[in-house]
Amino acid sequence: MSKHHVVIVGAGFGGLAAARGLRRDDVRVTIIDKQNHHLFQPLLYQVATAGLSPAEIAAPIRTIVKDHGNTSVLLDEVCGVDVATRRVRLASGATVEYDSLILATGARHSYFGNDAWEAHAPGIKTLDDAVRVRRSILIAMERAETLRQENIGERMDFLTFVVIGGGPTGVEMAGAISELTRHAAEMDFRHITPKCLRIVLIEAGPRLLATFPEALGEAAQQSLEQLGVEVRLNSRVEQISAGSVTVSGNMLRAATIVWAAGVQASRAAAWLGVTGDRAGRVAVDPDMSVPGCPGVYAVGDTASIARADGRPVPGIAPAAKQQGGYVASVVAARIAGAAPPPPFRYRDHGNLATIGRKRAVADFGRVRLSGFPAWLLWSTSHIYFLVGFRSRVTVGLHWLWSYLTFERGARLITGLADMPDSIAVPQQRAA
Amino acid sequence: MSKHHVVIVGAGFGGLAAARGLRRDDVRVTIIDKQNHHLFQPLLYQVATAGLSPAEIAAPIRTIVKDHGNTSVLLDEVCGVDVATRRVRLASGATVEYDSLILATGARHSYFGNDAWEAHAPGIKTLDDAVRVRRSILIAMERAETLRQENIGERMDFLTFVVIGGGPTGVEMAGAISELTRHAAEMDFRHITPKCLRIVLIEAGPRLLATFPEALGEAAQQSLEQLGVEVRLNSRVEQISAGSVTVSGNMLRAATIVWAAGVQASRAAAWLGVTGDRAGRVAVDPDMSVPGCPGVYAVGDTASIARADGRPVPGIAPAAKQQGGYVASVVAARIAGAAPPPPFRYRDHGNLATIGRKRAVADFGRVRLSGFPAWLLWSTSHIYFLVGFRSRVTVGLHWLWSYLTFERGARLITGLADMPDSIAVPQQRAA
Numbered sequence: 001m002s003k004h005h006v007v008i009v010g011a012g013f014g015g016l017a018a019a020r021g022l023r024r025d026d027v028r029v030t031i032i033d034k035q036n037h038h039l040f041q042p043l044l045y046q047v048a049t050a051g052l053s054p055a056e057i058a059a060p061i062r063t064i065v066k067d068h069g070n071t072s073v074l075l076d077e078v079c080g081v082d083v084a085t086r087r088v089r090l091a092s093g094a095t096v097e098y099d100s101l102i103l104a105t106g107a108r109h110s111y112f113g114n115d116a117w118e119a120h121a122p123g124i125k126t127l128d129d130a131v132r133v134r135r136s137i138l139i140a141m142e143r144a145e146t147l148r149q150e151n152i153g154e155r156m157d158f159l160t161f162v163v164i165g166g167g168p169t170g171v172e173m174a175g176a177i178s179e180l181t182r183h184a185a186e187m188d189f190r191h192i193t194p195k196c197l198r199i200v201l202i203e204a205g206p207r208l209l210a211t212f213p214e215a216l217g218e219a220a221q222q223s224l225e226q227l228g229v230e231v232r233l234n235s236r237v238e239q240i241s242a243g244s245v246t247v248s249g250n251m252l253r254a255a256t257i258v259w260a261a262g263v264q265a266s267r268a269a270a271w272l273g274v275t276g277d278r279a280g281r282v283a284v285d286p287d288m289s290v291p292g293c294p295g296v297y298a299v300g301d302t303a304s305i306a307r308a309d310g311r312p313v314p315g316i317a318p319a320a321k322q323q324g325g326y327v328a329s330v331v332a333a334r335i336a337g338a339a340p341p342p343p344f345r346y347r348d349h350g351n352l353a354t355i356g357r358k359r360a361v362a363d364f365g366r367v368r369l370s371g372f373p374a375w376l377l378w379s380t381s382h383i384y385f386l387v388g389f390r391s392r393v394t395v396g397l398h399w400l401w402s403y404l405t406f407e408r409g410a411r412l413i414t415g416l417a418d419m420p421d422s423i424a425v426p427q428q429r430a431a
Numbered sequence: 432m433s434k435h436h437v438v439i440v441g442a443g444f445g446g447l448a449a450a451r452g453l454r455r456d457d458v459r460v461t462i463i464d465k466q467n468h469h470l471f472q473p474l475l476y477q478v479a480t481a482g483l484s485p486a487e488i489a490a491p492i493r494t495i496v497k498d499h500g501n502t503s504v505l506l507d508e509v510c511g512v513d514v515a516t517r518r519v520r521l522a523s524g525a526t527v528e529y530d531s532l533i534l535a536t537g538a539r540h541s542y543f544g545n546d547a548w549e550a551h552a553p554g555i556k557t558l559d560d561a562v563r564v565r566r567s568i569l570i571a572m573e574r575a576e577t578l579r580q581e582n583i584g585e586r587m588d589f590l591t592f593v594v595i596g597g598g599p600t601g602v603e604m605a606g607a608i609s610e611l612t613r614h615a616a617e618m619d620f621r622h623i624t625p626k627c628l629r630i631v632l633i634e635a636g637p638r639l640l641a642t643f644p645e646a647l648g649e650a651a652q653q654s655l656e657q658l659g660v661e662v663r664l665n666s667r668v669e670q671i672s673a674g675s676v677t678v679s680g681n682m683l684r685a686a687t688i689v690w691a692a693g694v695q696a697s698r699a700a701a702w703l704g705v706t707g708d709r710a711g712r713v714a715v716d717p718d719m720s721v722p723g724c725p726g727v728y729a730v731g732d733t734a735s736i737a738r739a740d741g742r743p744v745p746g747i748a749p750a751a752k753q754q755g756g757y758v759a760s761v762v763a764a765r766i767a768g769a770a771p772p773p774p775f776r777y778r779d780h781g782n783l784a785t786i787g788r789k790r791a792v793a794d795f796g797r798v799r800l801s802g803f804p805a806w807l808l809w810s811t812s813h814i815y816f817l818v819g820f821r822s823r824v825t826v827g828l829h830w831l832w833s834y835l836t837f838e839r840g841a842r843l844i845t846g847l848a849d850m851p852d853s854i855a856v857p858q859q860r861a862a
Binding site: 036053054055056060062063066072073074075076092094138139142143145146184187188189190 | 467484485486487491493494497503504505506507523525569570573574576577615618619620621
């Protein structure tokens with residue numbers, strides 16, 4: 001009889017933790033991902049704001065698992081699961097049989113039913129997304145530089161940057177855009193001064209960082225305002241079109257609009273024929289298995305599970321890692337015929353968000369930090385957690401260098417051919 | 432009266448050298464480029480073979496010239512020159528008047544009239560080109576990994592890499608592809624062994640590196656053969672289509688075909704209404720000015736000029752730099768009403784080409800090196816000449832790290848959505 005075959009879909013934090021947990025067990029493991037690289041998503045906003053290069057926050061999946069003797073990697077896209085015959089269907093036309101299936105497929109941004117907004121307000125979930133936003137920001141500044149006084153309105157549009165969503169991603173993006181553009185205005189451009197810039201952060205709820213304690217949300221808002229970011233709370237986005245966003249009845253013109261307002265789980269629920277929650281996540285049993293789908297588990301942003309106190313487990317990297325490792329132990333116990341491990345329990349190690357290059361907020365339950373001490377903690381912990389990345393040294397050096405010199409090395413506009421729709425290139429009149 | 436306006440088109444080595452030469456003169460300088468970055472083109476093949484990331488060999492033009500108080504940068508594309516009224520026409524619709532115009536627009540690859548080949552055999556002249564070739568190589572290996580015995584022919588196509596052109600670019604690409612794929616086969620893949628790989632370098636002439644002394648061409652060929660590269664001399668490419676190239680009557684199937692066989696100057700000759708030479712370059716007078724076009728100069732790959740002994744000045748970075756600096760001195764003398772400098776004279780500092788990660792060939796006239804000493808010289812001189820690049824330190828560390836560990840950090844497939852035509856994704860059959 002052939003070995004028990006564990007198929008893991010998705011090589012994010014959850015999927016890789018599951019593969020790692022099984023690397024010494026007597027199983028065959030196949031990781032399927034539509035990208036060839038694992039992505040350190042918490043730093044994606046740094047790529048979008050030209051602080052880091054794509055290769056500094058990504059590593060080939062094959063390299064990460066090369067020492068797992070029982071693991072194969074398949075570059076392909078899953079398009080369905082046949083639960084009855086235990087098969088995964090792939091976009092290439094192939095099918096893969098499984099004994100256990102771990103779905104760790106993550107999330108995409110959600111436009112709450114307004115999918116047409118995506119063309120004008122891209123989100124940031126993949127390297128291609130981040131490079132697209134970086135290009136949009138840098139091109140907007142180039143266009144503004146060449147516009148003269150007679151085009152003052154159009155010029156202002158290029159110098160207005162709107163970020164939608166006041167969670168950690170939106171807060172980090174708004175702070176980083178402010179620093180990138182202000183620094184570029186001071187150093188690189190002749191006709192743009194920091195005073196010309198306008199960065200607006202829009203949040204539908206009454207405060208920033210809703211998942212953090214209230215005091216830290218306020219600290220984040222103060223830090224952002226010191227960086228010149230206009231924070232608009234209780235503001236609901238009603239319409240987005242090319243170069244404009246309508247917020248609570250008022251239209252705001254901006255060439256660059258970034259979406260950080262909501263996420264939607266991948267299509268895993270549809271593959272399994274189960275009903276997902278509001279965010280599309282699959283409700284799982286306490287052992288992370290999917291009810292009614294024998295041998296199928298979901299982890300990370302794909303899964304919906306509550307903590308002991310009823311609050312949901314958050315959709316962050318440490319939670320996905322813990323769940324991936326936990327499912328590995330469940331599968332290993334089942335194969336060995338051993339007693340199943342106790343139900344999954346989320347260990348909360350705290351919550352961090354950064355605001356610009358020397359401020360952050362951190363929540364460790366009783367201990368709460370903000371300002372520079374939180375930033376130091378944030379940067380050291382992120383460098384530390386780039387585990388398995390050859391680039392840990394590079395990122396560390398790069399950040400130290402950036403911090404000391406405030407130069408940004410990744411300020412490249414690539415792929416000019418397919419310019420984002422949100423940038424309408426104006427006619428220029430030069431001397 | 433307003434200041435003398437010098438317009439420089441192209442921020443390659445020649446254009447930047449001209450701007451640098453004029454930075455303390457009483458002129459206004461405008462640099463126009465369709466990209467926002469200067470590119471260290473001699474290392475582009477390293478991006479195409481996943482040795483370096485795009486940001487490590489490129490820097491924003493604005494950053495490079497930020498200390499030139501008299502220089503502006505315009506991100507736009509030139510589409511014509513009106514010599515009579517001294518105006519440059521831009522793709523955005525704007526026009527820019529000039530007193531002096533320096534055309535430093537470089538070259539693209541040339542398919543000798545077979546432009547349809549480009550879709551199947553991309554060349555490497557821009558970052559986007561290099562990332563495209565990198566994607567093509569990495570996807571080919573992924574496809575080969577998933578193909579089983581019954582698809583042995585198709586599998587071989589994915590593991591065959593053809594480089595066309597035996598000049599420095601072709602030699603460097605063939606060596607780097609060999610090392611990248613061999614290393615990946617050994618470390619990252621389960622079903623690909625180095626023996627499955629086939630790298631073919633095709634050259635129409637009787638030897639490699641025609642611009643180097645014959646002994647060094649032979650040394651390069653030996654080094655490549657030691658790396659497992661099949662070198663085919665006197666082989667003329669007759670046809671290229673998706674996944675195949677016909678060479679001297681024989682068809683060779685390969686999913687990845689890279690073009691390094693010829694270059695063609697930009698359209699500068701057409702803009703000026705003059706006849707270019709066979710490679711499209713503009714013949715210039717001994718002071719690098721274009722006859723019949725008052726105030727217009729051409730440098731680097733845009734210009735055709737002979738050395739004292741009648742041989743042409745080569746199309747390499749040091750020549751472009753020397754010409755850019757020289758034209759700056761011509762323009763400065765003209766404005767100051769001083770005597771013009773003596774005619775341009777090319778100073779030959781030698782010629783280097785690298786083959787894989789520890790071999791190179793170097794020609795300094797009387798001194799000729801090959802093997803590891805030439806490689807050491809090549810790498811230190813390239814790190815040294817990354818002048819003005821903040822990444823000099825990073826590249827140095829990166830290379831040292833790669834050399835010691837042989838890991839490659841930039842092995843990312845990005846932009847999967849627009850897969851190159853030369854990769855036809857096969858139907859897979861998995862277990």
